[in-house]
Amino acid sequence: MMLGLVILLWISVVFAENLNFCAYHRDNLRRSLSLGSPGPDNLLLPFNGTRIPGSQESIDIQIFIKEFFGEKLSNDWSLEVDSFEEKGYNFTNLVFTPFNGDTFLVLAAHYDTKIEPKGFIGATDSGASCAILLYVAKFLDQILTSDRDLLNPWLLGSNVGLKIVFFDGEEALEYWTAEDSIYGSKHLAEKWKNQGLLDRIDLFVLLDLLGSQEQLPVHSYHRSSHAYYEVLSDIERVIAKGRDRSLNPSELQYLMKGPFLDDDHRPFYEAGVSVLHLIPFPFPSVWHKLEDNFENLDETKIQRWAVMMSEFVVKFVNS
Numbered sequence: 001m002m003l004g005l006v007i008l009l010w011i012s013v014v015f016a017e018n019l020n021f022c023a024y025h026r027d028n029l030r031r032s033l034s035l036g037s038p039g040p041d042n043l044l045l046p047f048n049g050t051r052i053p054g055s056q057e058s059i060d061i062q063i064f065i066k067e068f069f070g071e072k073l074s075n076d077w078s079l080e081v082d083s084f085e086e087k088g089y090n091f092t093n094l095v096f097t098p099f100n101g102d103t104f105l106v107l108a109a110h111y112d113t114k115i116e117p118k119g120f121i122g123a124t125d126s127g128a129s130c131a132i133l134l135y136v137a138k139f140l141d142q143i144l145t146s147d148r149d150l151l152n153p154w155l156l157g158s159n160v161g162l163k164i165v166f167f168d169g170e171e172a173l174e175y176w177t178a179e180d181s182i183y184g185s186k187h188l189a190e191k192w193k194n195q196g197l198l199d200r201i202d203l204f205v206l207l208d209l210l211g212s213q214e215q216l217p218v219h220s221y222h223r224s225s226h227a228y229y230e231v232l233s234d235i236e237r238v239i240a241k242g243r244d245r246s247l248n249p250s251e252l253q254y255l256m257k258g259p260f261l262d263d264d265h266r267p268f269y270e271a272g273v274s275v276l277h278l279i280p281f282p283f284p285s286v287w288h289k290l291e292d293n294f295e296n297l298d299e300t301k302i303q304r305w306a307v308m309m310s311e312f313v314v315k316f317v318n319s
């Protein structure tokens, strides 16, 4: 009886904690991250195209992202443009910061697409992840506007900043090697290293290959971030209500093995930054094929990740 009461109280506390956010997500999730309803608030459909570094399509999506932060959000999100030229291609990373801090939480995904196969759209690689980050930004912007007390520790004392990063040039220009890959993240990590920023990153969260229709496990790959993986898993458990969970903190084989997936986190990880790599393994079966298109996305999964990441950021700030 006592135990039942405690569980009941715990459940009501968990849901009460999420009540404000539930209303927000109910009002915004579908029109922001829907595959079927184009409109000015849709954050996903603009990524339904190629985004090869330096191309007009790449410039167009950069404009979309910049206009989103500059015009659709209410607060001042400062923009850092990290542009450079390498191997005949122009690359541009975009970094948005709503407020600075002594240390930072970084959320990142790559917006570029592979040159081959021709017409490759990269719906899961990583258009969906970029749209999820835009949703998180919009969610935080709303909290900063009308529920600032929810971010009290962030704004009043803990002095942790946030940066949302859209990397260019993750994909190899030809075949993936350490040299021919992750152009954008290598460049930004070097820049931030020279500015003394790398040492100030509390956690670097990288989203990649999310949103496919397959039910694929996203493992815990890094010991230093496992506690955060558990936090995210707790959030998923509340949202998923027991169905189709991606995270499993008790499955430790990849944690024991050590990180083995190469991605935009590499230069940050090698510099000693704590990394939470949110990527399924095995990869989606459409990976690096033309079939990685919007017909093979699952909007329900994308929406769930958007809610999970939104809640995670608030929990991170309050932890």
Ligand SMILES: [Zn+2]
Pocket (backbone or CB within 6 Å): 114, 125, 171, 288
């Ligand atoms: Zn890829």
